[in-house]
Amino acid sequence: MLYIMFLKKFLTLSIATLAITFNANSQKGGxxxxxxxxxxxITKNEFLQVYLKNNEAPKYDKESLDEYVELYKKFKLKVxxxxxxQYDTIPSLKRELKGYKEQLAHPYLVDSSKTKELLQEAxxxxKSEVxxxxxxxxxxxxxxxSDTLIAYNKALALKAKIDKGxxxxxxxxxxxxxxxxxxxxGELGYFTAFQMVYPFETAAYNLEIGEVSMPVRSSFGYHLIKVSDKxxxxxxxxxxxxxVMTQAxxxxxxxxxxxKKINEIYVKLQDGESFExxxxxYSDDQGSKAKGGQLPPFGSGTNQRMVTEFEDAAFALKENGDYSKPFKTDYGFHIVKRIDYKPLGSFEELSSQIKQKLNRGDRANQSEMAFIAKLKEENSFKDKGSKRLTWFYENIDSTVFKKNWEKPELDKNKWMFKYNGEKFEMQSFLDFIAKSKIRKPVPVRNFIDExxxxxxxxxxxxxEKSRLEDKYPAYKALLQEYHDGVLLYEIMKDKVWDKAIKDxxxxxKFFEANQADYQWTDRIDGIIYSSNKKEMLLEAKLLEDIDSLTMYDILNKVNAESQLNLEADKGKFIQSNNEVLKNRSFNEGANEIFKMGDKYYFVxxxxLMPxxxxxxxxxxxxxxxxxxEHLEKEWLKELSEKHTINVNQEVLYRIGE
Structure with missing residues (x-):
């Protein structure tokens, strides 16, 4: 939740002193x-909901509750x-909150039984790829x-040719x-659920291997689909x-x-050296090399994907511990090793992820349509559209697609449908048409029907949206969380984060007053050469005596036969933080070669920077x-004097009952 993110990130401040007094018998709606x-x-249930969301292992002792209350009070002071x-009247924040409201409402505006059906189908x-x-x-x-029929017949004619051989x-x-x-x-390769538009996906999964479909309608047109494998x-x-990284x-x-370097590494692997x-x-992937090259899990049931060449090489490995031959991707040359493999997760494990995809994709329309049909049944829906639309067919022409279209005048404003005791009239529909975005012309009758x-x-x-907060208390609480979270972020940006940068x-002045906190320890400006072979460093040391040679010149000369001979790192190093340099004495210029672990070093x-x-x-x-942090602390002191927060300790300490 966005709110939780805000709370965890920003409510880590010093305690503001506030009076704690309350009428122990206070209640709100029971x-x-x-x-x-x-x-x-703020009721006991409202507070408990927030407390549980921000504590994976909640404790209800006095000390834990007091500690959280102080954080929560600071949060509420800022909100x-x-x-x-009046931050909640800022147009950009109103738009943002409206967007969140739409997102949060979505799960309440679909048919849950249809959603379950689509979840299971997906x-x-x-479980398979087509x-x-x-x-x-x-x-x-x-x-x-007429155009639809032409396209359909064209697809049908092509299918006839295929059927004939x-x-x-x-x-x-x-x-x-x-x-x-x-x-x-026309080859599309292998795909699974959610990787094609839904009608196409459905047709492909229903075909047998070698079978060619009848024309399948999608948002792109008509498709003939042939499945060659599953x-x-x-x-x-x-x-x-x-x-070993390369760039375009x-x-x-x-x-x-x-x-050449990746092939030399491969030879070392074959000679029995450790992959890790x-x-x-030698790996150039800075994100994984410290972990012996290990990557996050990827494949079915995860959000992690790799480029096709990498996935194919990885999944081709049959046993844990197997490694591939070197191969190329857009990122460079790789050798991949299989560490672990798991089949597709269970329905329970993946249902949340699948549901998110349902809500974003074209399947969502099916759940919404089923939901509307259900609402019609429950709320006395009656439709007279078939009668009332005749007036629209007769009085609206192709000028409706022009920018300054003038609405025709209604003779009588009759209702078109009834729903939940309310009549929805012709004028309202006419206004809806007038507000529609200009689009390319289509048959007018099709346009009106749509x-x-x-x-x-x-x-x-x-x-239905207007009733959600009354029908679903959890939705109302979630809206409040997002509202508070958005306001918190914006006011923190204005009063603390941006202010610290702009002031x-x-x-x-703050830096000068706290200069003692910002000190360098001993540093070295220099180059660290390293190799598994001492003779390579001896060669590098001899070359270092030639003033005209740069570090890159030395690397090129020593690595002429093998890219694995010599490595170098140049910069300003904090000696106490560098494993190679710490606890050692160095002089300006070339120092003696030394060994640490399995490697030799030459600095x-x-x-020497004291x-x-x-x-x-x-x-x-x-x-x-x-x-x-300083600005925030001072600001909270001001807020504690400006706003009043009272805590009912008796109710607070019974929160876990």
């Missing part, structure tokens, strides 16, 4: 009141101040019946209106890799060196953070 903020009551300053399909090709005949979604791929290359078909003959879902794999603009010799050790020593469906659905859904004078010191104060520029990030 629920005991645990706190008031400027007279606004109270934002409301006092999971069943996720390999298919298609032929597309393009058709707009709002095409007139014509090659599907050849027909796709010559006749499909998918631009890629000329190159790939296979079980690959499941989830945990893998490690060694990567690399020179050919750089790419050749990278390929080689990854730590708009009537949209208007009817919109009015029924708006009626350059205040920042400078060239350009400058401990001393940092400049504001050098410490800016840390200073800004500390200054923000």
């Amino acid at each position: 629920d005991e009141v645990v706190m008031t903020v400027n007279g606004e009551e 109270a101040e934002a409301e006092a300053l 999971y069943n399909r996720m 390999k298919a090709a298609h032929i597309l005949i393009k058709l707009p979604q709002d095409a007139v019946p 014509a090659d599907f791929g050849a027909i796709a290359a010559s006749s499909s209106e998918d631009p890629s078909a000329k190159m790939n003959k 296979r079980p879902a690959r499941g989830t794999i945990t893998a490690a890799h060694i990567m 603009n690399d020179k050919p010799e750089d790419i050749a060196n990278a390929e 050790k080689l990854a730590k020593s 708009k009537y469906k949209q208007w009817q659905a919109a009015e029924i859904m708006n009626d 350059t004078v205040g920042l400078q 060239v010191v350009n400058e 401990a001393g104060p940092k400049s504001l520029k050098e410490a800016r990030g840390s200073v800004i953070q500390a200054y923000q």
Whole structure:
């Protein structure tokens, strides 16, 4: 939840002193009141809901509750101040809150039984992957019946040729209106649930291998689909890799060196060296090398995806511990090792993830349509659209698609449908048409019929939305959480975060007053050369005596035969933080070669930089953070005097009962 994120991130401040007094018998709608903020009551249940969301292992002892209450009071102080300053009237925040309201309402505006059906169907399909090709005949979604029939017959004629023995791929290359078909003959590769539009997916999963579908209508047009294979879902794999990075603009010799390096690493693997050790020593993937190259799990049932070449190489490995030959992706050269494999997760494990996809995809329309049909049954729906629409057919022409369309005048404003005791009249529908966005012309009757469906659905859904807060207390509470979270973020940005950055004078004074907190320890400006072979460092040390050679020149010379011979790291190093440098003495210039662990090191010191104060520029990030904390602490003192918070301790300490 966004609110939880805000609460955890921003409510870590010092305690503001507030008087704690309360009438122990206070109640709100039968629920005991645990706190008031400027007279606004927060009930025991409301507080408990927030407390449980922010504590995975909640405790109800006095100390734990007191500690959380102090954090919660600071949160409420900031929200109270934002409301006092009318942050909730700022247009951008109103739009943001409206967007969140729409998102939060969605689960309450679908047919739960239909959703369950779609959930199970999607999971069943996720168990397998389909390999298919298609032929597309393009058709707009709002095409007139005559154009729809032409496109359908064209697709049907192509199917007849295929049924008589014509090659599907050849027909796709010559006749499909998918631009890629000329190159790939309509081949789409393997896919699973949610990776194609729903009608296409449904048709493909219902076909047998080798079967060609009848024309299938989607938002793109008509498709002929041929399924060539079906296979079980690959499941989830945990893998490690060694990567030698390349980039698109690399020179050919750089790419050749990278390929040479990965091949040399592969030889070391075959000679029995540790994959993890080689990854730590040579991989260019900074995010995984410290973990021996291990990556997050990817594949079916996860949100993690890799490029196709990487996934194919990983899933081709049959046993844990197996590793691939070197292969190329857009990111460079890789060797991948299989660490663990799990089949597709259970329905229970994946249902939440599937539900999110349902809500975002074209399946959501089915749940919404089923929900509207259910609402009509429950709320005395009566429709006279078939009679009333005649007037619209007769009085609206193609000028409706022009920018300055003038609405015709109604003779009588009759109702078109009744719902939940309310009449929805012709004038309202006419206004709905007038407010529609300008779009390309379509047959007027089609346009009116489509708009009537949209208007009817919109009015029924708006009626239901207006009742959600009364019908569902959990929804009302969630709205409040998002409201408070948005206001908190905005006022913190204005009063603390941005202020600390923009107040350059205040920042400078704060830095000067706390200079002792921003000090460098001993540092070394230099180069650290390393190798598994001492002779390589001896060669590097000899080359270092030649003043005209740079670090890169030395690397190129020593690595002429192998890219694994020598590595180098250049910069300003904090000696106590660097495993190679700490607890050792160095002189300016070239130092003696030494061994640490399995490697040899040679350090060239350009400058020994003694401990001393940092400049504001050098410490800016840390200073800004500390200054923000200072501003927040002072601001909370002001708020505690401006706003009144009272806590009912008797109710608070019974919160866990």
